[in-house]
Each structure stands twice: as structure tokens, then as C-alpha cells.
Amino acid sequence: MPFTRHSVYEGGGHVPVIVRGEGAYVWDDRGRRYLDGLAGLFTVQLGHGRTEIGEAMARQATELGYFPIWSYAHPRAIELAERLAHLAPGDLNRVFFTSGGGEAVESAWKLAKQYFRITGQPTRHKVISRAVAYHGTPQGALSITGIPEAKAPFEPLVPSTAHVPNTNIYRAPDGLRDDEKAFGRWAADRIAEAIRFEGPSTVAAVFLEPVQNGGGCFPPPPGYLERVREICDEYGVLLVADETITAFGRIGDTFAMSRFGVTPDIITCAKGMTSGYCPMGAMICSDRLFEPFRKGSATFLHGFTWSGHPVGAAAALATLDIFEREGIHAHVREHEEQFRQTLERLRDLPIVGDVRGAGYFYGIELVQDRATRQTLSNEQAERVLRGYLSTALFDHGLYCRADDRGDPVVQLAPPLIIGPPEFDEIEQILRTVLTEAWSRL
Numbered sequence: 208m209p210f211t212r213h214s215v216y217e218g219g220g221h222v223p224v225i226v227r228g229e230g231a232y233v234w235d236d237r238g239r240r241y242l243d244g245l246a247g248l249f250t251v252q253l254g255h256g257r258t259e260i261g262e263a264m265a266r267q268a269t270e271l272g273y274f275p276i277w278s279y280a281h282p283r284a285i286e287l288a289e290r291l292a293h294l295a296p297g298d299l300n301r302v303f304f305t306s307g308g309g310e311a312v313e314s315a316w317k318l319a320k321q322y323f324r325i326t327g328q329p330t331r332h333k334v335i336s337r338a339v340a341y342h343g344t345p346q347g348a349l350s351i352t353g354i355p356e357a358k359a360p361f362e363p364l365v366p367s368t369a370h371v372p373n374t375n376i377y378r379a380p381d382g383l384r385d386d387e388k389a390f391g392r393w394a395a396d397r398i399a400e401a402i403r404f405e406g407p408s409t410v411a412a413v414f415l416e417p418v419q420n421g422g423g424c425f426p427p428p429p430g431y432l433e434r435v436r437e438i439c440d441e442y443g444v445l446l447v448a449d450e451t452i453t454a455f456g457r458i459g460d461t462f463a464m465s466r467f468g469v470t471p472d473i474i475t476c477a478k479g480m481t482s483g484y485c486p487m488g489a490m491i492c493s494d495r496l497f498e499p500f501r502k503g504s505a506t507f508l509h510g511f512t513w514s515g516h517p518v519g520a521a522a523a524l525a526t527l528d529i530f531e532r533e534g535i536h537a538h539v540r541e542h543e544e545q546f547r548q549t550l551e552r553l554r555d556l557p558i559v560g561d562v563r564g565a566g567y568f569y570g571i572e573l574v575q576d577r578a579t580r581q582t583l584s585n586e587q588a589e590r591v592l593r594g595y596l597s598t599a600l601f602d603h604g605l606y607c608r609a610d611d612r613g614d615p616v617v618q619l620a621p622p623l624i625i626g627p628p629e630f631d632e633i634e635q636i637l638r639t640v641l642t643e644a645w646s647r648l
């Protein structure tokens with residue numbers, strides 16, 4: 208199983224078997240119900256059991272189950288590409304389909320390299336990305352990833368990546384913690400510094416998530432994304448927004464970058480595009496990046512068998528229909544503040560150091576000392592986070608994630624259809640389990 212300690216189950220542990228889902232809830236094979244606090248894996252935006260999506264997929268499988276889009280096309284791929292281009296900000300009008308986020312990240316890096324190669328800047332190939340950011344498991348995407356432990360077993364990876372600080376203001380250097388704007392400026396300028404250090408003529412792209420998941424939901428401080436855009440323009444570097452998690456309503460718009468008002472050169476997305484009903488991803492790039500591929504023998508030498516799969520495209524189109532019809536973005540915007548306030552109530556617990564995030568996407572950082580922000584020791588993280596918290600939350604009826612890839616956090620990204628009653632349920636389960644976790648530290 209992916210990212211799983213098999214010894215737990217080899218030693219007799221029970222693998223939870225989830226058999227059914229309805230709305231924001233799933234049920235296991237013992238008939239127990241769980242609130243899906245992570246929308247599967249940041250995917251099930253519209254909730255479980257949407258027969259409309261299943262029916263659209265079945266219709267498509269009957270009409271045309273598969274045909275590649277390698278120099279061919281089919282109606283659903285055309286319709287979906289047009290729709291995504293229309294929804295994407297600025298002139299991001301060119302859509303390249305993948306089957307997931309990691310493949311989209313690979314595609315973006317390869318496009319950046321080939322674009323520069325055929326436009327007379329062949330030395331531009333490096334990528335700058337941020338500490339603790341997760342960008343996927345293929346070796347290129349893993350190289351861009353900023354989590355040393357996830358990379359170590361596979362080194363050497365693809366060379367040519369450099370990492371800069373993320374926007375975790377809770378762990379900002381002294382003097383910057385109380386001034387979001389100054390911190391944002393400082394963090395953005397670390398990107399400029401890295402570009403200069405690497406040599407601007409060697410840098411192809413900056414990859415970042417508008418709200419970074421790894422480490423527990425770091426929103427961009429005011430002015431940060433604008434400043435990064437400026438820096439990329441100044442040095443002729445492409446800005447790639449990895450919206451694998453943040454797209455499709457998670458932050459209250461189809462793309463978080465639109466909500467933040469900054470247009471990147473490329474967006475990578477996946478997960479919520481089909482509300483998790485089918486694997487589907489995309490890299491969406493600007494007209495400018497497509498331009499050199501219009502002429503002569505130029506070919507983007509890249510692709511996947513499943514690129515633009517008809518059944519996946521049908522699932523995505525049905526998902527986008529529901530987004531529009533049910534006003535999902537408006538629902539998130541209307542309730543996001545209440546979601547935040549409900550989670551903020553947990554700040555009265557001594558183990559809760561920080562509550563941060565945006566939209567329906569939050570991280571709760573756990574500490575052993577709130578006054579000093581002292582994080583859990585490795586032993587505490589192992590014993591309490593892994594040994595207690597993950598299973599206890601689940602046993603109390605909340606599926607979510609306790610993550611210690613950076614400082615320990617509980618991550619929440621529920622289906623976008625939930626409202627105040629489910630917010631309260633999440634808060635109450637967290638309160639019970641985090642209170643007990645504190646006593647076990």
C-alpha cells in the first residue's frame with residue numbers, strides 16, 4: 208500500500224476497509240460511520256454517492272470507452288479542455304491532460320525545459336520550489352518536492368532543483384512573525400536570491416502551491432504571490448502554481464490563484480477535477496508557452512496513455528456541472544469564515560500551537576509548549592501522533608490525517624458541501640482526542 212507501514216498490519220493490525228460513501232460520510236465493513244474530513248485524499252469535493260457523475264461515466268463508457276488523444280480527439284476531451292481554459296485565469300488556454308498531480312508536475316517541468324530549449328534559452332532547466340512542499344512521487348516531481356525524508360531512499364534524483372523557505376509564518380524568523388507583509392516580502396525575496404545564486408539563465412521555473420499542504424496549510428501572506436510574480440517576470444522564469452489540492456473549490460474558486468488575483472504561467476491540477484470519481488489531471492499553460500509548438504516539426508515529446516481519458520473527462524464535466532448548478536464556490540465562501548472560527552475554538556487546548564489555512568483547507572499544528580512553540584520530540588511524535596492520534600480520530604468517527612512530514616499537524620480538507628453541523632462535529636471529535644493526546648505526551 209502507498210506510504211504505509213506494513214508492519215502494523217503484518218503484526219495483526221486491522222486495515223480499515225471502507226465500503227460505501229454518502230455525502231460527507233463513509234462506512235466501513237463493520238457498519239461504522241466516519242465523517243470524511245479529508246475528502247478522501249483532498250479529492251471528493253462534492254461528497255460521496257453522486258450517482259449523476261457515475262451515470263455520466265457509464266454513458267461515456269458505453270458510447271466510447273477509450274480512444275487516445277495522441278493526434279486524435281474525442282468530444283469529451285475537447286469539451287473539458289475548452290471548459291478548463293475558460294475557467295483558468297489570464298491566457299492559460301492550453302490544456303494538457305494527465306491522470307494525476309505528479310504527472311501534471313512532471314509535464315510542467317518538461318514543458319518548461321522544452322519551451323526554453325526551442326526558444327533559444329537552452330540552459331534554462333532548473334526548478335526552485337519550497338521547503339516541506341509535496342509535489343508527487345515520479346522522480347522529477349519528487350526532486351521538486353521539499354521533504355528530505357521522502358526523497359532519501361531514491362537519491363540521486365533528477366538534478367537541478369533548489370529549495371527556499373515556505374510561508375509558514377508560525378515558524379518565521381524572529382522579527383517577522385508579527386508582520387505578515389514583511390514576512391511575505393522576505394519569503395518571496397528568498398526566491399529571487401535562489402534564482403541569482405543558481406544563475407538566472409539556468410532557472411526555468413518556480414513551483415509553488417498557492418496554499419501549501421506539506422507542513423500543514425500555509426496560506427500566502429499578503430503581497431507574497433504578487434512579489435513572486437514580479438520576481439519571475441524580472442528574471443524571465445516561469446511561475447507554476449501546483450493546484451493539485453487547491454483547485455476545484457477548495458479555496459472557494461475553480462483555481463486558488465484566481466482567488467488570490469495572480470496569474471501564473473502554468474497551473475497543475477488533478478484530484479478534485481472529477482471530485483475523485485476517476486483519475487484525471489491536467490497541466491494548463493499560457494498561450495505564450497504553446498506558441499513555439501504551433502510551427503514546423505515542433506512536438507511536445509511527452510504524453511500518457513490515459514491523457515484525456517473519455518470516461519475521466521465525462522466525470523470531470525459532470526463534476527463541473529454540479530459545481531455550477533449547486534453554487535459550490537459560493538457555498539465555500541459563505542461558510543469558510545465559520546469553519547475557521549469553529550476550528551479556532553481549539554486554540555484553548557494546550558497541545559494546539561496554531562490553526563491556519565484558507566477556504567475548506569486547514570492545518571492544526573501540535574506543540575508540547577505553546578509559549579515557546581516547542582514542537583513534539585521525535586519520540587512524542589512517534590508515540591502520540593502515530594501511536595495514538597491517527598487511530599483515535601478514526602475510532603471517534605473522523606477520518607483525517609495526522610502528518611509529521613514537517614512539524615506535526617492534523618490536516619482537514621472536508622468535502623465542500625458541508626456546513627456548520629459538520630464543522631461542530633469535527634471540532635468536538637478533535638477536542639476529545641487532542642485533549643487525550645495532551646495527557647499522553
Ligand SMILES: Cc1ncc(COP(=O)(O)O)c(C=O)c1O
Binds near residue numbers: 307416452
Ligand atoms: C501539491 C501536490 N502536487 C502533486 C501531488 C501528486 O498528485 P498525485 O498523487 O495525483 O500524483 C499531490 C498529491 O497529494 C499534491 O498535493
